[in-house]
Amino acid sequence: MSADSSSSCVCAVAPPSSEPRLPPVKLQAGTAEFRATARAMFVGGYCTFAMLYGAQPLMPMFAQDFALSPAASSGVVSLATGSLALSLIPAGLLADRLGRRPLMNAALALGALLMLLSALADSFQHLLWLRAAFGVALAGLPAVAMTYLSEEVDAKSLGHSMGLYIAGNALGGMSGRFIASLLADHLGWRWALLTLALLGVAGAWLFWRNLPPSRHFQPRRHDLGRMWREAKALFRDAGLPWLFVSAFLLSGCFVSLYNYLGFRLLAAPFNMSQSLLGLVFSLYIVGVWSSAWVGKLSDRLGRRNVLWLMVLAMLLGLALTLSDHIVALVAGIALFTFGFFAGHSVASSWVGLRARQGRALASAIYLSAYYLGSSLVGSLSGLMWGRGGWQGVAAVLAASLTAMLAISLGLRRLQPLPQA
Template identity: 55%
Template sequence: MERISPASPAFRRTNRALFFGGFSCFALLYCVQPLMPLLAHQFALTPAQSSLSLSVSTGALAVSLLLSSIVSDRIGRKGLMITALFLAAIMTLVCALARNYPQLLVARALLGLGLGGMPAVAMAYLSEEIEPESLGLSMGLYISGSAFGGMLGRVVTSTLSDVFSWRVALAAVGMAGLYAAWEFWRSLPASRNFRPAQGGLAGMAAGLRRHLSDDGLPWLFALAFLLMGCFVSAYNFIGFRLLGEPFSLRQGLVGGISFLYLLGIYSSVWAGRLADRLGRRKVLWATMSAMLAGLLLTLADNVAAIVAGMALFTFSFFASHSMASSWVGRRARAPQALASALYLFFYYLGSSVVGWLCGVLWAHGGWPGVVALLAGLLATGLLVALRLRNLAPLEPAKTLRKLEPAQA
């Protein structure tokens, strides 16, 4: 059937819905990140234990992404996305009522499983329903909503927890999530170009073998694991560092560091333009080197230097992620949607695994211990990036749309 054109009311409704969907998805996922020190105090937890409040969600999301890619190809897009957003919002409200930490972790795990029905499915919906000439605008609005939600979810919970409590903060974010899910449901047009796919698990297994035997894709999946693992872990524990001695900052001020996410919206576009001139290989290596430099700068015992280091680290992460994700898009062969899901699987798996390991290191070595592990992982990532510099390019005719660069 005819696709949605930019002159139609359906185009505005679609963009409105996907902005709300992206905003809600990442606000609900990351809203607990600045609350980790408060959860550690409330439930008498170690930093490693409190970091599980995010790690269980991203780990469950990683697994759910692969399953959701199969389900959405069989039953459709819109219903699965609506269910994902409502379930995540409800689970956030359940977290606010949790009587103990195990209950909170169960709710957060269910939140991650539910959200698997949103990120990759939203990209598939846009690709099927929007005219190709306008797809970039629609995808950009979805990306902006995702980045804005990831930032605002952190800032709101940090501020409200400073004034009221972490329970009030989570309840407020959960209610906002319910509203966003309702706006998504009433605004998004029904799918008109969806066709159920065949193959099921057998087709998925064949696609996995094809992608994992490629000369370049496994290295790009490894970069997704390393980049996101380092990025989320740094934000997990920078709060512990700034709340403690010798800085002793207020919770609201520490949460304000999430405004640095705004740099990512710019750096993704900047890196893409630079890559058009210099090539992805050179830009990826340079931005990952800058990411490492920013991380090392946070070792300084000066708040201004730490913020500057996190700014460089954040700017460079989004630029690096943009390069790696778009490279997957240009490299992947059919089934391309599975390549997207695999990249996101390793992306969120890195967040879960590395985030937990950094909690263990924090208990023994504090922030220097965390930085040592992340620096080692980024150095490994630089070696992978150097390996990719020698990767033979594929035919430019067989390409896939870019993955979303600000999905964090």
Template identity: 50%
Template sequence: MQDPLPETPSRLVSGTPAFRRLNLALFAAGFSTFAILYCVQPLLPEFSQEFHVSAAVSSLSLSLSTGLLAVAMLVAGSLSEVWGRKPVMVASLFASAFLTLLSAAAPNWTSLLLARMAIGITLSGLPAVAMAYVSEEVDPKSIGLAMGLFIGGNAVGGMAGRIISGVLTDLGSWRVAIGLIGAVGLASALAAWRSLPASAHFHPRPARPRQLLRSFGEHLRDPGLRALFAEAFLLMGGFVTIYNYLGYRLTEPPYSLSQSAIGAIFSAYLIGTLSSAWIGELAGRLGRRRVLWAMIAIMIAGVMLTLFHHLALILAGIVAVTFGFFGAHSIASSWVGNRALGAKAQASALYLFCYYLGSSAIGTLGGVFWTHGGWPGVAALVTVLLIAALVLSLRLMVLAPRESKLPPGQ
């Protein structure tokens, strides 16, 4: 008599203790990852003052992190195929938290930049792997809730990191602010290690670089995906540039705002978080082609509002830019998965690569425009980027949908 085959473990379903542990761990992980990544953004003027560097050089504390994150994510996802999802995610969280604590004690500008570069590499293990982990371990009916909480943690963490760093810099120093963010990151890493259920449906695979490169090449040959990758670069580059140099403008007369007040402006992210869900649903009803261009147009209108000198109009412009960006990003990122015929994880990795590359490259370039042209120079750069994105969105409207040549179910 043959031994019975081992039962396949059931996937996690909402309402169960294991699902609650997963949500706690993923929310904490997303929160700390994006708090660590973006906590330096409102501190750029502080870095310029303490280390005697220009705005463009100061922005490297963020741009180097996001640039290396972009590249490292292409590798981290592949490593998780060999080493497993949870080990890569937990190692990413612990390493990033320790490096953040070290960066708070950086004795000079060079050591701070080196720490931020290392943080960009170590952070890549979470966003590149979490989506694969959820898709493998969670029941299809509960995936939407799990991913929604993870993305919510990302958005809240990015916002909280900026606000906390601004407030604590006023109360103490930027070192205290970054040290606290590192401590929060360490607590989140412990929560993920203890609460994140071990993978039950993961099967290790041998590393096959040639097959991975072939998948990337197939995605890059599609004009629609190329346009969406370019949208990620342009939209994120423009969005980060606005927020990078807003602090410089508002700390100067006639505004002379405190770091706490500037940090509070990042609460506009809450509007963006709401818009991503609402606009994503709207695009599902009306069609992505009809909604994407409208979101980019809203961003352009927001940039125009920031050219006025009245603070209320500037803030209204920031809200419009944030609303339009999150709406456009939700449409473009979901469109990538829909348009890719296979190897969807690699297609998403390419989108995120361009997304963070735009943050890094354009975010630093904006410092040159700020130095030589002030806020009108920054606004001009971002407007050119958004006009290019608008042209691409119109191009996407006329591209025919891709038809799969694979058999059904492949």
């Protein structure tokens, strides 16, 4: 009897301790949970870029209304991306304690609120302060998105999911710019910003409804010693430091091109209207397709064999933008956009695969470099616009992309890590 009782006791106690809480298999393409995750991350990326870069085509209007130089008007983009860059690592550390999903939900909601306040700004200085605060608040989503996907999605499906997230970025950037251009031409820039804010509110609700809770997240205490060890390990990796530099150069070049494209197309010999300029920004749709397609292609062929080709496409596209013929110029913008979003998709998913430890920190460093490049190279290009017009901007971008091409060719020799 005692033996039977003991056995029965063991049976009664065993199930709670043996019941797994975290499924061992990560999300794979084709499953319902993968599709829900993809929807949420697509919406999150869409709203992030719509609100962040929707002010970009309005720069000529800010310059005119507030009597600013092109470089000064770029502050609506540079301050937002710069403050976002500086906030990504703190946001990543906070996500290690609070979880990925809660931080992303809060970031998108606060970003929409600050975007609403930006539409009511009574001066350009007030607008700049709100844009800086917007960057800090929004940082929680891009700081955690790649980490969430790397933790939750199977390695064979990671390129696909990362490509869809970045496709959302591309479509959001395109839609935000197009909507802002169209509304600003007829109703003014305040209505344009207000519409983007309302879009952010809707997106925050959809993101909250669709994103599944993390299944592979383990909360961690803040440990500066551990963080320092992780950072040293990341920078000792043969590829990660170069991928961080790649983020800086790719983003800096892309944002610079679109920052000053409006000034060129609104002036002679093109003399476009603000609405027509919005149609040119719709070339972002090329990035929606390229990021998803090339993401899957890199899963098959290898990231080292794809990245350098995308950089080469950007260089060829840049050369075409020097033409005064609108067809050649638009073709160049499309090729440049294709190469950027595809290259960013490849590089960002590569970071998630190589960072075996400190994955959240690796993603935060990558994105800090990404948005810092957007801010710093974007500002430098504005100064070159003042000195040499579009040719001055193109010279900065050509030098940056040449360095990026050398890096991507070097990364071709990088030995892959064994599968985890």
